[in-house]
Amino acid sequence: MRESRIGAWIAMIIGTLYFLLPLIATFEFSLRLKRGEYSFEAYRVVFSDPRFRDSFSYSVTQALATIAVGLIIVVPTAYWVRLRAPQLRPLIEFITLLPLVIPAIVIVFGYLRIFNSSSLIPLTDTSLGTDALLMFGYVTLALPYLYRAIDTGLQAIDVRTLTESAESLGANTFTILAHVILPNIRAAVLSGAFLTFAIVIGEFTFAALLNRPAFGPYLQLIGANRAYEPSALAIMAFLVTWACMGLMQLFGRGVRMPATDTR
């Protein structure tokens, strides 16, 4: 017992250093904009840049839209697969894992090819169309995480028995989803939503290739042209994602919050 404990602690410490060291180094560097002293000057510069505010709010909007569309696609699908077609689960899991391993570049090339100005659905002609296209790209990107989160949530409740109970009490599918299933996977839904949020905020490739004013390309731009500000931005991005993760953990662990209305 003792030997394995020490080995495991060492593994854990190494693992933690893996993440902490780069973070600390980055933070330390971000404070050195003024020569000879530590200051938050780099952060001040970043905050006062209007492009920072614009790109950040653009990305937040994108993230919220992605979460909404993603949930509408994923929740009913995951529910239906668990309930009626458990034999399809490996296939669905496989499909949802695809965006992890298909290089983002393939997906973007494909979208550009389908939705360019000369195509049947010329989304890229208008700025709003391109925004929509970007959002659908993000949905694709977020799919694996969203599906896993929802599916894990569904696993924790007895989907089939709950559904059958509600059915034999006269409920239709919409009532079952809205009043029996969703309230019981709230934590999983929130956890998936926060993860999606974090992913969209930090994404670069899609936004850059579609030439949208998102936070990722702004980060890249600053990174290429400035010395200390990128570190400050990186630390801020880290804090935002950290906050998201914290909320995720909070809701993931949180006590069951009951809804009082049943209809």
Place this chain on the structure above:
Amino acid sequence: MRESRIGAWIAMIIGTLYFLLPLIATFEFSLRLKRGEYSFEAYRVVFSDPRFRDSFSYSVTQALATIAVGLIIVVPTAYWVRLRAPQLRPLIEFITLLPLVIPAIVIVFGYLRIFNSSSLIPLTDTSLGTDALLMFGYVTLALPYLYRAIDTGLQAIDVRTLTESAESLGANTFTILAHVILPNIRAAVLSGAFLTFAIVIGEFTFAALLNRPAFGPYLQLIGANRAYEPSALAIMAFLVTWACMGLMQLFGRGVRMPATDTR
């Protein structure tokens, strides 16, 4: 029942189109290098490029090293957490999820800061050192997937009872890991390994920032300068990852393959 079935099928069809349409569009485009006819000319051009072969074999080497180091870190940690410290599981899961949400750029900036020529461990001074640094970056990137895969594998066996059985028969920790635990999570280990392989092959940001001759940057380079070859490369990358995923599914689902030796 019927209404939910139709809705779910629609959702599934949309989901599939999401991935298939860009792929088909890309494939179709990759065949159009010669004007007026479909040909595999773009693929021939790519294969005959020595930079393609060099960068691909470099990335394969990186992937194999990443898998080896990742497994050495993850397997004992996941085993120990399941066995002795189940209360730490949320924390460990949280840590392993971090690389998903910390922008890659933060990790790379941090590593460069720690391991640059003027630091205590000047890894970036030598080409081999930089390769090692890149590999550790990949381990970080692959950690979430590797940990999840191994942990799911461990979940499927009764880690505690198997360990205690072996202990009361006189086995030490190494024997237990090597002869009782590992043979029973082979499928999970392989599945994690293939996923890691696919991720490393397609990675761009790390390799580009560290300026290593990997497959991702090569893809990007071709993408910026050529018209049809990038589509061909994208299709090839897709096929490689598809093969990896296929193998993953095969081993994930495969029958238990017994080892004949117990020591």
Place this chain on the structure above:
Amino acid sequence: MSFLTLSGLVKRFGSTTVVHGFDLAVERGEFISLLGPSGCGKTTVLRMIAGFETPSAGHIIIDGADITRKRPAERNVGMVFQAYALFPNMNVADNIAFGMKIANMPQAAIEARVTEMLALIKLPDLAKRYPYQLSGGQQQRVALARALAVKPQVLLLDEPLSALDAKIRVSLREEIRALQQELGITTIFVTHDQEEALSMSDRVVVMNDGRAEQIGTPHMIYNHPKTRFVASFVGTLNMLEAQVEDPANGIITLAGHRVRVASGLDRLPPSASCMVALRPEALAINPAEPAANALPCTIVDVQFLGAIVRIKARCGDHILSVDTFNQTGAPAWSRGDAIALHFNSDEIVVLA
């Protein structure tokens, strides 16, 4: 005509047939148990009545209406599951009210009915509790109240006691039976536990391999099993091979001894072999008043099980199991003792 009629029910999953032409007629207010080992099709029959499975053939008729093709939500059938299946996000009152809200009953009527149901299941003070705050037995009573609140025509119980502790199982089964008799609701109860089926039911259907092997009162099922399967599944028993000696007078030979049998020999020719069954509790050791039949035996094992002392005795090539109560007055038997096992001629069952 009966209240609930199942006629020729067949269910196939792919190429396997799990229910073969199942027929059953249930009277209004009757308590019927479907008893059988796992995989015998009993749950599938119940799920077809509930509407969760569509029969491959056959009809389900409740109170004259054919509901075979109706969706579960359109049937007026209450169901209680093994997994308690309360909605975790709702408290006890909301769980019980769920079906009535779906049916758009006025709020006041719902509240009155919830209060009535809580009194019925003897949990009047738990209306505001959430399922995770209840014990398993309490949860199952709430599930029962939820199913009964909408006044279903038929109540379906799918092994509702299996997940509970032994002592609660016994007390809840008595409660369910009392409630069912009070409300007079037609009930189908699925179980693999013979004691539950025998103690709760008006009639028991013993199922095997998708077919009803025997349908009858608990007493008939236990004391007059028709087939070998029913005999061995319902209770433990001694299964012995015997030779028919004189079918007209009901005489067989068991391990060389002449034994008188009350019935069941008419179809058999003399000197044929037959299987006979003897229940361990039907045998008396050296009783004060001799019974019709006696077999001389030697005790080979004595097991103290608490209330019951189980004695294994050898008679020729046969080993017989005999159950006696652990009583202070009773003699303490030990291995090697020579005894005589007595039993009446109507205790011995000749199996088909």
Place this chain on the structure above:
Amino acid sequence: MSFLTLSGLVKRFGSTTVVHGFDLAVERGEFISLLGPSGCGKTTVLRMIAGFETPSAGHIIIDGADITRKRPAERNVGMVFQAYALFPNMNVADNIAFGMKIANMPQAAIEARVTEMLALIKLPDLAKRYPYQLSGGQQQRVALARALAVKPQVLLLDEPLSALDAKIRVSLREEIRALQQELGITTIFVTHDQEEALSMSDRVVVMNDGRAEQIGTPHMIYNHPKTRFVASFVGTLNMLEAQVEDPANGIITLAGHRVRVASGLDRLPPSASCMVALRPEALAINPAEPAANALPCTIVDVQFLGAIVRIKARCGDHILSVDTFNQTGAPAWSRGDAIALHFNSDEIVVLA
């Protein structure tokens, strides 16, 4: 001196103490059961003997050697778990051989011992099978063989029968007991099933809340329970409040009737209240020969449980449960019948 001695064993998890100063002396070759409800600390005691938990205080001595602080791998103790815990990647022979390979036994000796063990558990032809190809009962027998192959000093069984079907559970418990007696191995058996504990053990330890409530032979535990907990946990029984009338002559009043008690009244003053216990199977309904005591009752419920017919009878404010065998000769009682319940004065237990 005893072979296995547990003295003053204490186990705390954080601020909760799950085992409070547990003492037990086990003779060589003895079969001891730890019996109790879940959470009573029985498994924790077993796991301390195996070395999976370190005692917070106290000592574990096997054959004179203190092994309290030794690691599990350094103890010579065999363990069988509820979850069969065979190594899924190894076949039956390799599973059995595992411990011997760890001990570096020569290959020929290992093979001989594997063959011997397979014969012992009566599965000589299954050496090449993998665990997933075996039934639960077979897996548990292999687990037993694996634990016994290394010739442990003590065999520990942690609810090894709980995951099995009822019929296999009974046959396997008989097999385990026979094997244990054949090998003469000192065995500690943890169970929550009173029938298992009573039928298999030389002595039973009834545990409650981390303490041993009573240690004794199955007969003593069942017929002479020392505490109310033991009486109610081991078997079902009627627990009744009575008044002491004449302690010198062993007379109490039960629902207004004078009842003679064989023992247990010495410490009580006249007209004190006391709890007495009567087992359902100790009561006889209108017997041919009257017993020392008789209570006039009215039947309020008759439950047909199969082998046993359980009758509930009212006597004053008390409801008594009476078990009778379902026998053809027995009268068919029904609700409302007036009966007399007879019992001997040594069947009534006065509880502390």
